[in-house]
Amino acid sequence: MIAIMKSKPDYGAELVEVDVPRPKEGEVLIKVLATSICGTDLHIYEWNEWAQSRIKPPQIMGHEVAGEVVEVGPGVDNIQIGDYISAETHIVCGECYQCKTGNYHVCQNTKIFGVDSDGVFAEYAIVPAQNAWKNPKEIPPEYATLQEPLGNAVDTVLAGPIASKTVLITGAGPLGLLGITVAKASGASLVIVSEPSDFRRDLAKKVGADVVINPMEEDVVKEVKDLTDGNGVDVFLEFSGAPKALEQGLQAVTPAGRVSLLGLFPREVTFDINNLIIFKSLEVHGITGRHLWQTWYTVSNLLKSGKLNLDPIITHKYNGLDKFEEAFELMRAGKTGKVVFFPHK
Ligand code: NAD
Ligand code: ZN
Numbered sequence: 001m002i003a004i005m006k007s008k009p010d011y012g013a014e015l016v017e018v019d020v021p022r023p024k025e026g027e028v029l030i031k032v033l034a035t036s037i038c039g040t041d042l043h044i045y046e047w048n049e050w051a052q053s054r055i056k057p058p059q060i061m062g063h064e065v066a067g068e069v070v071e072v073g074p075g076v077d078n079i080q081i082g083d084y085i086s087a088e089t090h091i092v093c094g095e096c097y098q099c100k101t102g103n104y105h106v107c108q109n110t111k112i113f114g115v116d117s118d119g120v121f122a123e124y125a126i127v128p129a130q131n132a133w134k135n136p137k138e139i140p141p142e143y144a145t146l147q148e149p150l151g152n153a154v155d156t157v158l159a160g161p162i163a164s165k166t167v168l169i170t171g172a173g174p175l176g177l178l179g180i181t182v183a184k185a186s187g188a189s190l191v192i193v194s195e196p197s198d199f200r201r202d203l204a205k206k207v208g209a210d211v212v213i214n215p216m217e218e219d220v221v222k223e224v225k226d227l228t229d230g231n232g233v234d235v236f237l238e239f240s241g242a243p244k245a246l247e248q249g250l251q252a253v254t255p256a257g258r259v260s261l262l263g264l265f266p267r268e269v270t271f272d273i274n275n276l277i278i279f280k281s282l283e284v285h286g287i288t289g290r291h292l293w294q295t296w297y298t299v300s301n302l303l304k305s306g307k308l309n310l311d312p313i314i315t316h317k318y319n320g321l322d323k324f325e326e327a328f329e330l331m332r333a334g335k336t337g338k339v340v341f342f343p344h345k
Helices: 039-046 051-056 147-157 172-183 200-209 220-227 243-252 275-280 295-306 325-333
Strands: 002-005 014-017 027-036 063-070 082-089 124-128 133-136 166-170 190-194 209-213 233-238 254-260 283-286 314-321 338-342
Touching: 014 314, 027 082, 039 051, 039 209, 039 325, 051 338, 063 124, 082 147, 147 166, 147 254, 147 275, 166 172, 166 243, 166 314, 172 190, 172 233, 172 295, 172 338, 190 220, 200 209, 209 220, 220 314, 243 254, 254 338, 283 325, 314 325, 325 338
Parallel strands: 166 190, 166 233, 190 209, 233 254, 254 283, 314 338
Antiparallel strands: 002 014, 027 063, 027 124, 027 338, 063 082, 082 133
């Protein structure tokens, strides 16, 4: 089979021909129907500091997936050949304090497939059966593969009430764009998006943002206050990882409002915590991974409702894996929303 392999500890990846793997105890083999690129895959491709410390080449890349089960390993009784599945990428231990208390998303012993083991940028892939999520047949593979990042967006947007609320989203990368459609589908009354890239502001509009702001040219806090009778937004959702965006959002959110932080900052961030969080009595949520399996049910329900506007977010579709270098370079340049591959041409 053909696979995208991180073959060397260096920039880039290679298209290789390897044997179709066989599922071991507790694993299933899937025919990959669709797979999408995550920011983490880009870090592995670019071979940044984090990737150098975590990834052990040679390894097949990728973790966002939709596929059909074609073989089942020993001891698997929850999944059958023919099942149409996606996968939670965090492999949790089930034994630590967090797992035992239902907080699997912060398991102390989390492993990630496609990061700590071979992934899904291939014609066939192994998925641990305990991580498989059965999809309804009516969800097309190009949407089903997006459920993992959609889960991040759902946990960010729905960490508190959203219906009828006014919302500021900072950052309209793939995750911020998913956040916009989740917020709109969940009944937010006003979604304001701050994003410096023209291309991504345009996507944000197409996805359903009510107002888009260029933070390099406009005063984000003033614009938000003007749009909310001087009060500020009820909810601030941080999807950029930009320190400036964090500060602007904390200024733009109304006192006693809610904040969800998903974006990861490149370094320590300094800001006036007394005036921007404590005296404003803000409710602040750090968001990581997805709640197992509550978030997957929510994502699946949103998909089934038909209310998510995913088509403008999927900016690039590739039949086959051979143009992967083009896809990664477009993503590096910020010229994409989500990129989806259909490995079987
Ligand atoms: P991305 O880098 O593609 O998108 C970030 C966007 O923020 C870009 O479009 C960029 O132009 C924009 N931006 C930059 N400076 C800004 C500013 N001052 N104001 C507003 N917007 C600004 O990343 P992504 O794939 O969409 O992911 C979003 C963030 O979420 C990243 O930081 C990523 O590391 C993080 N993430 C966290 C988790 C988690 O579990 N916590 C999971 C996945 C991704
Ligand atoms: Zn655990």
